[in-house]
Amino acid sequence: MASRSIHLAVIPGDGIGPEVVAEGLKVLDAVAPASGLSFERTSYDLGAARWHRTGETLPDSVLEELRGQDAILLGAVGDPGVPSGVLERGLLLRARFELDHYVNLRPVKLFPGVSTPLAGVDTGDIDMVVVREGTEGPYAGVGGVLRKGTPHEVATQESVNTAYGVERVVRYAFEQAAARPRRKLTLVHKDNVLTFAGDLYQRVLKRVGEEYPQVTTDYCHVDAATMFFVNQPGRFDVVVTDNLFGDIITDIGAAIAGGIGLAASGNINPDGTAPSMFEPVHGSAPDIAGQGKADPTATILSVVMLLDHLGATDAARRVERAVSDDLAERAGQGARTTAQIGDAIAKRVSG
Amino acid sequence: MASRSIHLAVIPGDGIGPEVVAEGLKVLDAVAPASGLSFERTSYDLGAARWHRTGETLPDSVLEELRGQDAILLGAVGDPGVPSGVLERGLLLRARFELDHYVNLRPVKLFPGVSTPLAGVDTGDIDMVVVREGTEGPYAGVGGVLRKGTPHEVATQESVNTAYGVERVVRYAFEQAAARPRRKLTLVHKDNVLTFAGDLYQRVLKRVGEEYPQVTTDYCHVDAATMFFVNQPGRFDVVVTDNLFGDIITDIGAAIAGGIGLAASGNINPDGTAPSMFEPVHGSAPDIAGQGKADPTATILSVVMLLDHLGATDAARRVERAVSDDLAERAGQGARTTAQIGDAIAKRVSG
Numbered sequence: 001m002a003s004r005s006i007h008l009a010v011i012p013g014d015g016i017g018p019e020v021v022a023e024g025l026k027v028l029d030a031v032a033p034a035s036g037l038s039f040e041r042t043s044y045d046l047g048a049a050r051w052h053r054t055g056e057t058l059p060d061s062v063l064e065e066l067r068g069q070d071a072i073l074l075g076a077v078g079d080p081g082v083p084s085g086v087l088e089r090g091l092l093l094r095a096r097f098e099l100d101h102y103v104n105l106r107p108v109k110l111f112p113g114v115s116t117p118l119a120g121v122d123t124g125d126i127d128m129v130v131v132r133e134g135t136e137g138p139y140a141g142v143g144g145v146l147r148k149g150t151p152h153e154v155a156t157q158e159s160v161n162t163a164y165g166v167e168r169v170v171r172y173a174f175e176q177a178a179a180r181p182r183r184k185l186t187l188v189h190k191d192n193v194l195t196f197a198g199d200l201y202q203r204v205l206k207r208v209g210e211e212y213p214q215v216t217t218d219y220c221h222v223d224a225a226t227m228f229f230v231n232q233p234g235r236f237d238v239v240v241t242d243n244l245f246g247d248i249i250t251d252i253g254a255a256i257a258g259g260i261g262l263a264a265s266g267n268i269n270p271d272g273t274a275p276s277m278f279e280p281v282h283g284s285a286p287d288i289a290g291q292g293k294a295d296p297t298a299t300i301l302s303v304v305m306l307l308d309h310l311g312a313t314d315a316a317r318r319v320e321r322a323v324s325d326d327l328a329e330r331a332g333q334g335a336r337t338t339a340q341i342g343d344a345i346a347k348r349v350s351g
Numbered sequence: 352m353a354s355r356s357i358h359l360a361v362i363p364g365d366g367i368g369p370e371v372v373a374e375g376l377k378v379l380d381a382v383a384p385a386s387g388l389s390f391e392r393t394s395y396d397l398g399a400a401r402w403h404r405t406g407e408t409l410p411d412s413v414l415e416e417l418r419g420q421d422a423i424l425l426g427a428v429g430d431p432g433v434p435s436g437v438l439e440r441g442l443l444l445r446a447r448f449e450l451d452h453y454v455n456l457r458p459v460k461l462f463p464g465v466s467t468p469l470a471g472v473d474t475g476d477i478d479m480v481v482v483r484e485g486t487e488g489p490y491a492g493v494g495g496v497l498r499k500g501t502p503h504e505v506a507t508q509e510s511v512n513t514a515y516g517v518e519r520v521v522r523y524a525f526e527q528a529a530a531r532p533r534r535k536l537t538l539v540h541k542d543n544v545l546t547f548a549g550d551l552y553q554r555v556l557k558r559v560g561e562e563y564p565q566v567t568t569d570y571c572h573v574d575a576a577t578m579f580f581v582n583q584p585g586r587f588d589v590v591v592t593d594n595l596f597g598d599i600i601t602d603i604g605a606a607i608a609g610g611i612g613l614a615a616s617g618n619i620n621p622d623g624t625a626p627s628m629f630e631p632v633h634g635s636a637p638d639i640a641g642q643g644k645a646d647p648t649a650t651i652l653s654v655v656m657l658l659d660h661l662g663a664t665d666a667a668r669r670v671e672r673a674v675s676d677d678l679a680e681r682a683g684q685g686a687r688t689t690a691q692i693g694d695a696i697a698k699r700v701s702g
């Protein structure tokens with residue numbers, strides 16, 4: 001079978017980033033022969049180490065190279081020596097904005113055998129997808145500071161929301177909902193306080209919803225939504241929300257679905273005008289870096305999302321099943337290293 | 352013993368508001384003789400019902416009357432017939448802003464015998480106080496909409512943060528932390544993305560912290576904080592955070608500490624330039640209104656906060672103990688009505 005060649009950019013990053021990415025690539029190699037895809041990988045040295053060395057976060061020239069790739073796999077970036085915000089705004093968010101990743105897709109699913117901090121919750125009770133807007137809202141980077149360091153300082157942050165930006169992410173969320181058995185879409189916002197932005201989301205939901213009569217919609221304030229994530233997670237199927245609320249609720253999502261070691265994400269450009277970027281939700285965890293303690297599962301599940309995005313659906317299901325089977329057997333086992341988990345999943349994929 | 356006379360404004364509101372307020376007042380009456388306080392109550396008709404009748408939310412004349420009171424007890428306002436935001440911005444937030452309630456104080460405590468949705472968590476594992484800023488941030492009401500209803504619509508919301516506003520709430524939080532056994536204060540923000548506002552909070556925390564060497568401080572991104580609320584709630588003692596993050600995390604706080612039926616709050620003006628306002632965190636719950644199903648405990652615990660605020664510490668402890676004893680015995684009992692719960696707690700207070 002002739003295989004389609006995929007140019008894959010790999011950004012291992014800092015801390016546990018390179019360790020988990022190595023396992024993600026191991027699994028990708030294991031499934032590639034059966035996927036109809038072959039991967040040409042280019043590794044990019046970006047993150048805290050580069051910033052310490054050169055002061056660069058995401059140079060224009062690198063950004064242009066990334067644009068020429070078909071997809072990006074990112075580990076994690078950051079270390080305590082970099083001031084907060086430098087890599088986040090200069091690298092991660094810059095990539096998401098410049099590559100127009102207007103969908104930040106985050107499944108929240110409790111796999112069989114995985115333990116959750118919630119009492120009385122079973123597999124099947126937690127199975128949702130959060131569609132987080134990725135290119136505007138409070139993340140726009142608009143704001144400033146006046147009279148810094150004086151008693152009269154004023155610091156502002158502006159959430160910028162556009163009909164263009166809201167409509168495209170809401171439409172994507174309806175498509176997701178329409179393709180799932182429960183066909184339910186919940187808008188999460190705070191329209192009783194953030195009245196302008198909330199009203200825009202509400203009107204777009206209503207208007208686009210007319211094209212999807214088969215999808216049930218409802219609305220939940222973000223504060224109530226966080227509560228329901230904890231005490232009624234089964235209420236959610238697909239959730240659409242803004243950039244900041246999505247950031248927050250997907251971390252609770254990770255917590256209830258077995259922890260940050262399992263949470264995958266895709267920064268998606270659904271129009272294909274630039275490569276999409278897949279990354280575990282977790283950070284670089286410098287405290288456990290280099291010890292083989294990191295769980296690569298979130299990265300491997302991000303590889304599943306990458307495969308789905310590239311249309312290699314069968315390969316995606318194969319890796320997902322391997323992860324699911326591995327998770328189901330973890331309870332009985334002792335601690336394994338990062339590489340042992342990667343090996344075990346890769347073996348299931350090939351086997 | 353001569354008693355100090357307190358002018359108490361009561362805003363029962365809508366839905367279950369009047370039902371839970373009645374029980375709060377019942378308990379207040381029961382403890383008053385022993386409190387050194389006597390209460391002169393004035394009831395204010397505000398909320399959805401008034402808005403439907405007159406279009407008014409919080410008229411200037413009523414606001415002026417409220418200013419003359421010593422404290423306010425509020426039930427809940429709102430019904431599905433009022434457009435989202437009208438009562439929130441026009442009544443609740445208007446009162447908080449005009450009366451300069453710069454501290455929104457929300458204890459998150461798991462009482463003995465109360466069941467939590469978290470597995471393996473015991474009483475004592477959850478005992479924190481959230482100090483939420485109440486008069487600025489994303490709640491400022493600054494923002495607008497351009498080209499509404501067109502494909503070119505832009506909707507903005509601005510978070511406005513001042514050194515003045517941040518310093519006073521941070522200072523209050525340090526005072527709280529210094530008075531508690533663990534003496535720990537955690538700033539919750541998102542300073543890697545909301546860099547201007549986050550940096551202001553960080554600098555103020557550091558500067559004010561020099562005056563409180565006995566208090567340990569740390570920092571947690573809001574997304575990580577929500578995760579820790581679920582899987583390591585014992586990490587938190589006092590939390591200080593902005594208006595929107597505080598809104599969100601205190602709902603998770605309510606969820607983990609036994610639900611919204613138990614969550615109390617105080618909108619506090621620590622300088623005493625205007626009356627403080629005490630209210631349950633829950634809303635008007637129109638679906639269960641008038642059926643005697645609402646749990647008045649959150650309101651009764653708000654009365655505890657009211658008593659503490661007025662300096663009636665012994666009376667506050669007495670009501671708190673009564674609530675705690677009542678909660679400890681609930682597990683074994685069948686469902687009780689709103690009034691039965693109020694009666695039981697009032698009886699313990701007097702007995």
Ligand SMILES: CC(C)[C@H](C(=O)O)[C@@H](O)C(=O)O
Nearest residue numbers: 088092093247281543544574
């Ligand atoms: C690191 C940070 C900028 C990022 C975000 O806020 O989006 C992270 O928390 C995430 O969720 O991917």
Ligand SMILES: CC(C)[C@H](C(=O)O)[C@@H](O)C(=O)O
Nearest residue numbers: 192193223439443444598632
């Ligand atoms: C009703 C709403 C305006 C309010 C808020 O957002 O502060 C509520 O959620 C609360 O927490 O008291």
